[in-house]
Amino acid sequence: MSTRSKPLFERLDRAGLVQHVVRLITDAILQGRLRPGDRLTESGIARDLGLSRAPVREAARLLENRGLVVSQPNRGFFVREVTAEAIDSLYELRICIECAAVARLVAVGPEPALPGLRARIDEMHRLAEAEDPLAQIEADMAFHRLICEHSGNPRFVTVFDQIADETQLGLMLIGRLYDDPLRMAETHEPVIAAIAAHDAEAATAALEYHIGTARRIVTDIFRKLKEDSPA
Template sequence: MAALPESSSQQPAPLSLPVLGGRPSSYRERVADALRAALIAGELRPGEVYSAPALATRFGVSATPVREAMLDLAKEGLVHAVPNKGFRVTEVSDRQLDEYTHVRALIEIPTVVALATTADPVSLEALRPAAREIVTAAVAGDLIAYVEADTRFHLGLLALAGNTHLVEVVRGLRGRARLYGLTALAASGRLLSSAEEHLELLDALLARDERAVHEVMTRHLGHVRHLWASAPD
């Protein structure tokens, strides 16, 4: 979904609000999460300016929660305010993407490998619906739904390690990433194979196979940087 000038006669696709894991949430929180997913998926393009009223129309809510959500994202460095116009999406360099992925690998790979021996099988199985949602979104080519389900899966998995600060660090790193290549992967059908890695990872964890878990996680994070995050043309 490329960014379009507001004067364009072509209407951008609507954005849907996620349901946030059963916890109480405001429109502001839900809009902020949906905006993060749109940013990560590259649906909101770097350097483009988006107004709160225009985004509100796409969410089907009033401009106030959208404006508040964008201010939250500005505090996170994902966008910055442009006086009298809206918010410009922060551009991310290749070096920054490499650094984010490197830090994620340092945190996530050993943490998830350790879960092969410590995680409760019932808790692991509880993540399977999210893993299946990722596959369903990949088949449908729904990039926002893909990112939302992917975020729930990975943060839910990390939460099993019992370190809430670690989860928040990874949440922040994920929010700063940009997966520009998702559109091309979805169009080519290759996104499905990446989506299925989540089910492969669960199966390896349930089998208590640390070597397989390490291999899948390493491959998966490699996709995040080198395949999914290919710069747009």
């Protein structure tokens, strides 16, 4: 029996129910209100939102496709436990997609993308000073999504959106990627400099190094967490 003193979620209007539920559960996971291993209690969430269980169940299935939750037979849906192996494969996919996207972005002309990319870096600098790592992670992901969006190939955006939440979950669980919060903003500078210079080769190399460095840091942290955890 639930012992919560107040609802986890606020009630919703009927329009766009499933996507609303998806967004609310996603936010709860990325903000740490639902932790890895927690069960998504369909009846409890439906009661909080004033809904039937059907849209909650459909939302859970969509979240499973995004890699945020997993289903267990006869038990329901649970927030996904993040492993070093899953994170490593996720970043490997990101390198493939985003390097192709940035090369295409330079080829089609980067000028429309540059103001938005610079604005995201400025936002990361501001959020570093504000000590807001979660918002900084969101700005980081927005920077990378803009590269896919302005590449001219909408399939890059589709795939990026499918894995973005899972990436954010991994970063949220470790709290901060770099000891110096300004480093997150600074590591994007070589990428945008190469894009602005219309140098596709340099942009690809800079982005591959940038994502590859994050890949090593995050997977090493998760491996250490596994080693330090009780058997």
